Structures are given as C-alpha cells and as structure tokens.
Amino acid sequence: QQQVKQSPQSLIVQKGGISIINCAYENTAFDYFPWYQQFPGKGPALLIAIRPDVSEKKEGRFTISFNKSAKQFSLHIMDSQPGDSATYFCAASSAREYGNKLVFGAGTILRVKS
Amino acid sequence: DGGITQSPKYLFRKEGQNVTLSCEQNLNHDAMYWYRQDPGQGLRLIYYSQIVNDFQKGDIAEGYSVSREKKESFPLTVTSAQKNPTAFYLCASSSHLGQYFGPGTRLTVT
Numbered sequence: 001q002q003q004v005k006q007s008p009q010s011l012i013v014q015k016g017g018i019s020i021i022n023c024a025y026e027n028t029a030f031d032y033f034p035w036y037q038q039f040p041g042k043g044p045a046l047l048i049a050i051r052p053d054v055s056e057k058k059e060g061r062f063t064i065s066f067n068k069s070a071k072q073f074s075l076h077i078m079d080s081q082p083g084d085s086a087t088y089f090c091a092a093s094s095a096r097e098y099g100n101k102l103v104f105g106a107g108t109i110l111r112v113k114s
Numbered sequence: 115d116g117g118i119t120q121s122p123k124y125l126f127r128k129e130g131q132n133v134t135l136s137c138e139q140n141l142n143h144d145a146m147y148w149y150r151q152d153p154g155q156g157l158r159l160i161y162y163s164q165i166v167n168d169f170q171k172g173d174i175a176e177g178y179s180v181s182r183e184k185k186e187s188f189p190l191t192v193t194s195a196q197k198n199p200t201a202f203y204l205c206a207s208s209s210h211l212g213q214y215f216g217p218g219t220r221l222t223v224t
Contacts, residue, residue, distance in 0.1 A: 041218070043206075043216050043217045044204070049212055089157070098170070099164055100208065102157075104157045
C-alpha cells in the first residue's frame with residue numbers, strides 16, 4: 001500500500017531527445033507527488049511537484065503528467081542534455097498521515113549521450 | 115544564505131564505536147528527517163521530527179538514535195548496534211513548499 005514503483009531502472013537518451021520516467025502508486029490517500037534529481041555524491045534536489053487537482057505541470061523542460069484514475073505519474077524531460085544525466089526519484093506523501101512522510105521510488109539512472 | 119548543512123562530508127569510524135552526524139537548518143522549518151541511501155538504492159527513512167522535543171521512528175530506526183532539542187538541529191547517532199552502518203546519510207527539512215535535502219554525510223565503518 002505504501003510503495004511507489006518506479007521504472008525504468010536506467011535510461012539512455014540521445015541529446016535533444018525526450019526522457020520519460022514513470023511511477024505508480026497504490027495508496028489513494030497520497031496527495032503530493034514530487035520528483036527529485038540527484039547527482040553523484042550530492043543530496044537530492046527538488047525538481048518539480050504536482051498535486052492531484054491538476055493533470056499536468058510544466059517547469060521549463062520538465063513536465064509532470066498525472067493520471068489519478070490509473071494511479072500513475074510520470075516525468076518528461078524535453079530536449080534532454082548531457083547535464084541532465086543524474087538519478088531521478090519520484091516520491092509521494094499524504095497530508096492525512098502524521099509527519100507528511102515521503103515514500104520514494106527506487107530511482108532511475110538517466111544518461112544523456114552527446 | 116539559507117539552507118541545510120551536514121557535517122562532516124566524510125566520516126570514518128571503527129566498528130563498535132558510536133558516531134554522531136550533524137544536521138542544521140536555518141530555513142525555519144518545523145519538520146526534519148533522516149534518510150539512509152545505499153549504493154544504487156532509494157532513500158529509506160530512519161527518523162523524523164515534526165516539532166522540537168518530539169520525534170518518530172521511520173522504517174529502519176534500529177541501531178540509530180536522534181534528538182531534537184532545538185528547531186534548527188536534528189543530530190543522528192549511529193550506534194554500535196547498527197549492523198551495517200556504512201552508507202550515505204541524508205538530512206532533510208520540510209515546509210508546505212516541499213522537502214529539501216542537505217548535501218549528505220558518507221559514513222564508512224571498518
């Protein structure tokens with residue numbers, strides 16, 4: 001019930017291409033869905049987040065698509081660049097649960113080839 | 115210059131010794147968290163605290179302890195009871211805008 005399943009485990013994309021990472025959840029109480037970007041040896045950085053009242057959110061080259069009925073959400077990176085090469089984590093939390101704890105996916109290692 | 119600081123960046127200890135990892139934030143966030151990250155894996159929650167003088171166990175609290183005497187500080191002690199302490203430890207704090215991470219401490223126990 002608490003899991004967030006993330007796929008693929010790794011992804012190789014050509015420079016200029018679109019990177020797509022998918023996540024699925026079971027807990028219908030989740031109401032906040034962030035994506036994090038992590039470079040080796042660094043802490044994760046909050047990239048973009050969405051709440052279930054909208055189906056899409058775009059910030060620059062990064063877009064979250066959210067499908068409430070399917071309990072799925074995805075990150076799209078348009079015009080992928082070598083500097084986007086990092087590990088990406090999806091996460092989810094529920095304001096109804098004490099602590100507003102994030103449940104993380106296992107991560108996707110993205111490599112953008114120049 | 116607001117943010118979350120963790121010190122030290124690298125820490126080496128002998129097996130059987132307790133070690134305390136520092137986490138300080140000047141973001142005025144009420145909530146703070148400790149995570150553990152192992153190579154090629156996601157983040158696992160160790161402890162979290164919503165307010166001063168109160169904290170809760172996360173998914174993998176065994177072998178760890180914390181304190182929250184000040185809003186700005188949430189130190190984590192890795193005790194000798196933790197069977198496999200070598201890992202990358204991440205501290206985070208959160209507001210209604212999101213959860214933000216520190217730079218991490220890489221602990222190596224030999």
